[in-house]
Amino acid sequence: MNSSLSAAPPTFLSRVVSLLLAIKPLAHLAKQKARQMMITRSESIGVPWRDNTQALRSKGSEAVDFDRTWDQDLAHLTNPSLTYPPYYIISFHGYDEGNLGWLPAMEVESASRSVHAKLWPDLGAAGDAHLRSLYHDSLHAALPQAPRRILDLGCGAGLSTFALGDRYPEAAITGLDLSPYFLAVAQYRSQQALSQQLRSPEPPAHPAPNPIRWLHGAAETTGLPDQSFDLVSIFLVVHELPQSATLALLGEAHRLLAPGGHFALMDMNPSCEFVQKLPPYVLTLLKSTEPYLDDYFSLDLAEAVQGAGFEPATIAATGPRHRTLIAAKPSPA
Ligand SMILES: C[S@@+](CC[C@H](N)C(=O)[O-])C[C@H]1O[C@@H](n2cnc3c(N)ncnc32)[C@H](O)[C@@H]1O
Numbered sequence: 001m002n003s004s005l006s007a008a009p010p011t012f013l014s015r016v017v018s019l020l021l022a023i024k025p026l027a028h029l030a031k032q033k034a035r036q037m038m039i040t041r042s043e044s045i046g047v048p049w050r051d052n053t054q055a056l057r058s059k060g061s062e063a064v065d066f067d068r069t070w071d072q073d074l075a076h077l078t079n080p081s082l083t084y085p086p087y088y089i090i091s092f093h094g095y096d097e098g099n100l101g102w103l104p105a106m107e108v109e110s111a112s113r114s115v116h117a118k119l120w121p122d123l124g125a126a127g128d129a130h131l132r133s134l135y136h137d138s139l140h141a142a143l144p145q146a147p148r149r150i151l152d153l154g155c156g157a158g159l160s161t162f163a164l165g166d167r168y169p170e171a172a173i174t175g176l177d178l179s180p181y182f183l184a185v186a187q188y189r190s191q192q193a194l195s196q197q198l199r200s201p202e203p204p205a206h207p208a209p210n211p212i213r214w215l216h217g218a219a220e221t222t223g224l225p226d227q228s229f230d231l232v233s234i235f236l237v238v239h240e241l242p243q244s245a246t247l248a249l250l251g252e253a254h255r256l257l258a259p260g261g262h263f264a265l266m267d268m269n270p271s272c273e274f275v276q277k278l279p280p281y282v283l284t285l286l287k288s289t290e291p292y293l294d295d296y297f298s299l300d301l302a303e304a305v306q307g308a309g310f311e312p313a314t315i316a317a318t319g320p321r322h323r324t325l326i327a328a329k330p331s332p333a
Pocket residue numbers: 088099112153154155156157158159160176177178179182217218219220234235236237240241245
């Protein structure tokens with residue numbers, strides 16, 4: 001299950017980067033600088049990062065519809081009996097609080113649009129939507145019929161869940177995430193979309209998707225009933241997990257799917273040219289914000305998926321740097 005990436009010996013420069021990152025004040029400075037560069041770059045390509053965050057923070061400006069404070073939303077969505085897995089309560093993406101805070105939750109959409117703007121230089125900030133639509137094209141081609149019950153594992157602030165709702169407006173969709181902060185933003189975004197649609201004098205171009213159910217939980221132990229979904233989708237999550245959690249979530253997805261249901265996973269493609277040619281010191285820097293990248297890169301996903309009881313998976317490139325895996329749960333003969 002090893003890939004050449006994790007086996008590559010560290011270069012002198014990557015060792016220096018590792019040593020520098022181990023010095024806390026230096027690492028902090030580097031993070032601040034990287035963050036500033038990301039915000040400036042985003043705003044220069046038409047993603048109004050700071051305005052977006054400010055608009056979310058002050059949702060009170062639309063108080064007629066949204067009369068609950070963020071903290072009230074958080075309390076409402078938090079599952080008090082959930083215990084966070086230790087691998088989750090660490091720093092991610094340059095945020096000391098990892099995924100458990102308002103700033104990461106309110107910035108994730110801008111970050112996603114900014115990072116994916118590099119995928120197709122001519123698309124710029126529309127790259128994120130294009131990546132999601134390529135995933136859905138592959139899914140559409142692979143599924144024998146439109147799924148009626150869909151689970152989006154690691155739904156974050158809802159970007160992947162809303163894309164599912166747009167493609168399958170008649171489906172009952174559940175978005176599940178370990179961060180109640182992300183879920184609060186996702187819920188607000190869906191209420192906001194509904195409220196805008198109700199206020200619009202124009203009839204909607206498409207039927208409004210069903211309301212989404214937002215759940216606070218771990219993808220590997222959802223507590224949801226056996227065989228209760230036709231599609232389990234997981235978009236840009238597995239690179240954030242240690243292998244043990246990925247293996248557990250594959251078993252959980254298998255349990256949750258009805259026979260003949262599908263599991264679909266979209267994430268970084270370790271064998272793409274971009275990753276293969278990453279200078280080792282850049283990879284070291286990347287791993288400082290994505291702590292389980294080695295686990296992800298070195299896992300043979302097709303083998304793991306089959307080991308969880310699925311039929312052999314198809315894996316295909318999705319754009320220049322990502323891949324989509326789709327596998328069916330066998331139907332009884
Ligand atoms: C990079 S975000 C992707 C969010 C979303 N799927 C999207 O496409 O924008 C990864 C998300 O996975 C969530 N996550 C990570 N580990 C998880 C786990 N074990 N169970 C549920 N959610 C998890 C994080 O909280 C975060 O919201």
